[in-house]
Amino acid sequence: MRYSHILIPTTKEIPKDAVLPSHKMLLRAGFIQHVSSGIYNLLPLGKMVQDNIRNVIKEELDKAGCNEVQLGFVTPASLWEKSGRLNKYGRELLRFEDRKDNEFVLGPTHEEMMVNLVKQSVRSYKQLPINLYQINTKFRDEIRPRFGLMRGREFLMKDGYSFHANREDMNREFDLMEQTYKKIFTRLGLDFRVVEADSGAIGGSGSKEFMVLADSGEDTIVTCDKCEYAANVEAATAKPKPRPREEMEAEFAKFKTPGVTTIEEVSEFFKVDPYFVVKTVVKKAITDGESRLVAFVLRGCDTLQEVKALNAVDADDLIDASEQELADAGLVAGYVGPLELGIETVIDNSLEGEKCCIVGANETDYHLVGASFESFDKAQFKDLSEVQEGDSCPCCGGTLGYTKGIEAGHIFKLQDRYSKPLEATFLDENGKAKPFEMGTYGIGVSRLIAAVIEQNHDEKGCKWTKASAPFEAHIIVANSKDDQLAKLGDEVYDKLRENGIETLLDDRKDRFGAKMKDFELIGCPYGIIVGKGALEGKIEVVNRDNLDKIEIDMHEILNHLGV
RNA sequence: CGGAGUGUAGCGCAGCCUGGUUAGCGCACCUGGUUUGGGACCAGGGGGUCGGAGGUUCGAAUCCUCUCACUCCGACCA
Numbered sequence: 001m002r003y004s005h006i007l008i009p010t011t012k013e014i015p016k017d018a019v020l021p022s023h024k025m026l027l028r029a030g031f032i033q034h035v036s037s038g039i040y041n042l043l044p045l046g047k048m049v050q051d052n053i054r055n056v057i058k059e060e061l062d063k064a065g066c067n068e069v070q071l072g073f074v075t076p077a078s079l080w081e082k083s084g085r086l087n088k089y090g091r092e093l094l095r096f097e098d099r100k101d102n103e104f105v106l107g108p109t110h111e112e113m114m115v116n117l118v119k120q121s122v123r124s125y126k127q128l129p130i131n132l133y134q135i136n137t138k139f140r141d142e143i144r145p146r147f148g149l150m151r152g153r154e155f156l157m158k159d160g161y162s163f164h165a166n167r168e169d170m171n172r173e174f175d176l177m178e179q180t181y182k183k184i185f186t187r188l189g190l191d192f193r194v195v196e197a198d199s200g201a202i203g204g205s206g207s208k209e210f211m212v213l214a215d216s217g218e219d220t221i222v223t224c225d226k227c228e229y230a231a232n233v234e235a236a237t238a239k240p241k242p243r244p245r246e247e248m249e250a251e252f253a254k255f256k257t258p259g260v261t262t263i264e265e266v267s268e269f270f271k272v273d274p275y276f277v278v279k280t281v282v283k284k285a286i287t288d289g290e291s292r293l294v295a296f297v298l299r300g301c302d303t304l305q306e307v308k309a310l311n312a313v314d315a316d317d318l319i320d321a322s323e324q325e326l327a328d329a330g331l332v333a334g335y336v337g338p339l340e341l342g343i344e345t346v347i348d349n350s351l352e353g354e355k356c357c358i359v360g361a362n363e364t365d366y367h368l369v370g371a372s373f374e375s376f377d378k379a380q381f382k383d384l385s386e387v388q389e390g391d392s393c394p395c396c397g398g399t400l401g402y403t404k405g406i407e408a409g410h411i412f413k414l415q416d417r418y419s420k421p422l423e424a425t426f427l428d429e430n431g432k433a434k435p436f437e438m439g440t441y442g443i444g445v446s447r448l449i450a451a452v453i454e455q456n457h458d459e460k461g462c463k464w465t466k467a468s469a470p471f472e473a474h475i476i477v478a479n480s481k482d483d484q485l486a487k488l489g490d491e492v493y494d495k496l497r498e499n500g501i502e503t504l505l506d507d508r509k510d511r512f513g514a515k516m517k518d519f520e521l522i523g524c525p526y527g528i529i530v531g532k533g534a535l536e537g538k539i540e541v542v543n544r545d546n547l548d549k550i551e552i553d554m555h556e557i558l559n560h561l562g563v
Numbered sequence: 564c565g566g567a568g569u570g571u572a573g574c575g576c577a578g579c580c581u582g583g584u585u586a587g588c589g590c591a592c593c594u595g596g597u598u599u600g601g602g603a604c605c606a607g608g609g610g611g612u613c614g615g616a617g618g619u620u621c622g623a624a625u626c627c628u629c630u631c632a633c634u635c636c637g638a639c640c641a
Contacts (some may be wrong), residue, residue, distance in 0.1 A: 012590065012602065013575050017634050037633065093641075109641085143564080143639050157641075209641095218640090292629030317639085346620095407641060446641055477597050531600060 001471070010518050022453035025462045029521045031449075034511050037141050038145025038153030041405040046449065050156065050471035051257030053448050056136055056467055057158050064180045066131040066160060071113045073137055076105035079112040083421050087288065088316060094141045106139035111418045111440060113423060114161040118436065119424035125165040128426065128436075133160030135445060145233060149450040150406070151218075165428060167415065170437040174206065174330030174413055177441045181210055181409050188448065189465030191455060193405065195221050195230035198307050206413040207235075210443075211405030214454040221327050221405045222387050226398025234307035237383060238400055240350050241301060244273040248356050252370035259365070261334025263300035266367060270358060274300035278335040278351070278359040278371070282326060282343070285315035293321055293329050297338045297347040302385035311381040312346045335360040339371060347376060348384040354374035405525065406451045407444070410459050410532040414438040423513065462523030471504040473561060474524040476513045489530040497559055520544070525559060 008030040016025040030037045032044035044048060058068065078087040086093070086105075107113065114132060122130065134292030136159045145153050162175070165172040178194065178227045181447040185192045190212050197209040209232055211221055214311070222236035223229070230371045239409045267274045277300035285294045294313050296304050310318050325332050329343060338345055352374050353356075359371045389469060419425070419435035428434050444451075449468075456463040466472065473496055478491035486507065493505040504524060506515045512531070519527045519542070527542035529549075539559075550559055 009573085009591095011574060016569090016575070019635085034633095066578070123573095138641085140641075142641095144635095144637090146635085319638090442641070447641070481599075509599095510600055511601080511603065513599095513603085515602090516600080517602050531598080540619080 001504050003504060003508050006504075008045060008518075008522065010521055018148065019452070020150060020451040020454065022148045022150065022216075025453055025457055025521070025523075026148060026450065029462055029523065031150065031462075033217075035358050038142060038151070038154060040149060040154075045470045048450050049229070049452075049468050050445060050507065052468050052470075053188060053445055054156075057135065057184055059441060060180050060187070061133055061158075061160065064176055066133050068134065069116075069117070069132050070136055071110050071117070073107055073139075074104050074112070075107045075113050077105050079116060079422075080105055083112050083115075083418055085112070092140050094139055100447070102512065107136075108138055108140040109157075109442070110134070110136075110159055111414070112422065113162065114159075115418045115422045115424045115436075115438075117162050118161075119419075119422065120265070122163065122426055124430050124434075125426055129164045129169055131162040131173060131177075132159060133158060133441070136455070139508075141228075146217075147167060148451070149446050150365075150454075152446065155447065158443040158445055161414075162441070163419075164437040165426065165434070170415070170439050171405065174339060174411060174439050177411050177439065178208060179443070181411065184443070185210055187213065188450065188452065188467050189456075190408075190448075190534075193221060193223065193403075195228045195405070196235050196316050197410065198232060198234040198311065208411050209405075209407050210409030210411075211452040212408045212448075212455060213403060213405050214451065215304065215404055217404035217406040219407055221403050222400050223403055224393040224396060224398040224400055227393060229388075229393050229395045229398075229400075230264040233387060233402070234305065236337065236387040236400070237394045238387045239397060241299075241391065241418075246273065247323050247357075248272050248276040250356060250370040252368070252372075254361055255369055256365055257335075257366050257367045260367070266358060266404050267300060270367075272358065272555055276300070276357040276401060278337065278357050279304075279379050280341075282321045282329075282331060282336055282340055283309065284321045284325065285310075285313050285314075286317040286319065287315045293325065293343045294338065295316075295341055295343055295351050296337065296346045296384055297345060297351065297387055299350055301349065301387070302348060304384055305386035308382070308384050309346070309385075312384060313344065314463045320332065331362060332360075332364045334365060335362060336364060337362055337368060337371070338373075338376075339368065345376075345380060346384065347373065347381050349381050350385065352378075352381045369505040370552075391393065393477040406447070406454060407447050408451050409441075409443045411441045412439065414440050432460040457523070459557070460517075460547075461521035464523050464525065466525055469502075469524050470522070471502045471524045473501055473503045473526045473528055473532060474514045474519050474522065475503060475505045475528045476519055477505070477507055477511070478515075478529060478534075480507050480509050485530060485534060488534045492528060492530060495557065496561070499536070501561060550556075 010027050010030045015027045030043055033041040035041055063470045074368055091450050119468050138157045139154050142153050145151055193211045195209050195211055197207045220233040222231050222233050260266055266277045279298045279300050280298045281304050284291050296309050326333050356370050356371045358367055358369050360370045394401055416435040425433040425435050429535050452468050453462050477526050480486050496503040525544050529540040538551050539554050540549050540551050
C-alpha cells in the first residue's frame with residue numbers, strides 16, 4: 001500500500017481524554033476514531049489489525065473443528081425472558097422496540113440465540129458434538145465505558161458455544177479449547193496466563209480466563225512463584241494461613257470494650273493476634289430485586305472477597321449496609337458478631353472448628369471472648385477470604401503474588417445452565433430427551449487490539465507483533481521529490497510485495513524526520529530507509545522493537561526480513 | 564447513580580470572572596517559492612450557527628434558567 005493512497009491521520013497532539021497508552025497511541029497513529037462514549041470507528045490501519053487478529057482466531061478454531069456462523073445482532077427480548085437474563089443483565093442490555101412495538105435487545109453475548117439455533121436444527125445425539133462460533137459485534141451499555149477499545153460499549157467479540165451429549169465430552173472440548181486458545185494467543189505474540197476464574201453473570205461451573213499481562217490491566221491475578229498455579233483474585237484460593245504460635249486461651253465471657261470497634265483496636269485491647277479476632281461484615285444482598293441483610297464472617301487478618309461473597313449467597317448484587325439499616329436489624333456497627341445474630345450468616349472456611357476467638361456481642365461496647373464456631377452448621381462455611389500477597393500456594397505451597405492482567409479470553413463449562421430453561425434437548429441412545437451439555441468460549445477481539453499495544457509500546461508509539469501488524473515492512477523514502485530515490489523506493493516495494501510481504505511505502509513528499517516519526521508511531525515491525533546510501537545500493541533496516549538500525553545491500557533485503 | 568469537570572475551526576487551547584468593533588492562538592489544511600537524514604522556512608489563503616433551547620439586555624461566546632453530549636474519580640462491569 002502506498003501511503004499516498006491510504007487514510008492514516010496521525011497527530012502530534014496527545015488526545016486530551018486518553019489515559020491508557022493503547023488508547024493514546026491508537027488515536028494518535030490513526031488506527032481508531034472516537035464516535036461516542038464507548039464507540040469507535042476503525043480506520044484502515046485499525047481494520048487491518050483487527051482482521052489479522054480475527055484471521056488467527058478463525059484459522060485455529062477451524063483447525064480445531066469449530067464451525068463459523070453469524071447470528072443476528074438484534075435479538076428478540078422474549079428469548080432473554082425465557083433464560084431469565086432479561087432482568088439479571090439489567091440496564092446493560094440496550095433495549096428498543098420496532099415499529100410494531102416488538103421488544104428487542106442488542107446482543108451483548110449470544111447464548112440464547114445459539115441455543116435456539118441448535119434447538120431448531122439438532123435432534124439426535126448422532127449430530128453431536130458440535131462447536132459453533134461467530135466473530136461479531138456486541139453491544140453492552142456499560143455504566144462507564146473507558147480506556148478506548150479496552151472497555152467500549154460496542155466491540156468485536158468471538159463467541160463460541162459447544163453442544164454435547166454428556167459431560168465427559170463437554171470436558172474434553174473444554175480442554176481442547178484451552179489448548180486452541182493458547183495457540184491463538186501465542187501466535188499473536190502475547191505474554192499471557194491462563195487463570196482460574198469466577199464465572200460472572202454468564203453462569204456455569206469451571207471457568208478459565210486468558211489474561212494478557214500488562215500493568216494497566218483491570219484484573220488482579222494471583223500467581224505462584226514456584227508452580228503453574230494462576231487465578232483471578234476473584235476466584236483464587238490459598239492454603240490456610242498458619243496459626244500464630246501463641247494460641248489464644250480464654251473462658252467464654254462477655255467483656256466491656258467501650259470505643260473498641262476495629263479489628264486493630266480489639267486486637268490491641270486483648271493483646272491477641274488479629275487471627276483470633278472475628279470480622280463480621282454486613283452487606284445488603286440483592287436477588288431478583290429483593291434485598292436482604294447478610295453477614296459475612298472472617299478472621300481479622302483476612303479481607304472479604306466480594307465476588308466470592310456474592311456467589312456464596314447467590315445474589316445479583318452486594319451493597320454496603322448503612323448504619324441505619326444495621327440499627328433497624330438490631331445490629332450495632334463495630335460490635336456485630338456471628339452469635340445469635342438473627343440474619344443470614346456465611347462464615348469463611350478458615351473459621352470452621354475454631355474453638356476460641358473474639359467476636360462482637362451484638363451489644364454496644366461489648367465483645368465476647370472464648371467464642372466457638374463448633375455449633376454452626378457445616379453448610380454455612382464457604383470460601384470468602386481474598387488471597388493476599390505472601391499467602392501460600394494451594395498446589396505447591398510456594399509464595400503467591402499479584403500481577404495485573406487484561407482479560408482477553410474466557411472459557412466456561414455451562415453444562416445445562418441455558419439448555420434446560422430454553423428446553424433445548426436432543427434424543428439420546430435410549431430415545432430419551434436430554435438437555436445439551438454446553439461449553440462457551442469467548443475472545444475479546446477488539447480488546448486484543450488494545451492489549452497488544454498495552455504490552456508492546458514505547459514513548460514513541462506502537463510496536464505491533466508480527467501476527468498483528470497492519471504491515472510487516474514500512475519503507476521510508478527519505479526524499480520522495482528526488483526521482484531517483486522515489487524510483488528505488490518503488491523497486492524495493494515491488495520486490496517485497498512480490499515475495500508476499502505486506503508493505504507500506506511512504507511516498508509522501510514530506511521530510512525525512514516527519515516520515516520517521518510516523519513510522520515509529522504506527523509501529524510496523526520493520527522500517528526500511530531508502531535514503532542517501534540507496535544510490536550506491538545501500539538501504540537501512542530499522543527494527544521497531546529496539547530501534548536498532550543496520551545498513552545492508554539492497555538485494556539482501558529479503559534475507560533480513562527472514563524470507 | 565453519587566462526586567468533579569469540559570463543550571469556542573479537523574485537533575489542542577485562549578477569550579467568559581468584569582457583556583461592547585470584524586472571536587483569537589498553535590498544529591493540521593490549500594496556493595506559490597525555498598529546503599530535503601529526525602516533526603523545515605517565507606509569503607499568501609480557506610475554514611466558526613462559540614453544544615442546543617429559552618431568558619435578561621440597546622447589545623451575549625461572556626450573565627441567568629433549562630437541556631444535551633463528552634471526559635475523569637467512585638460504585639459496576641468482557
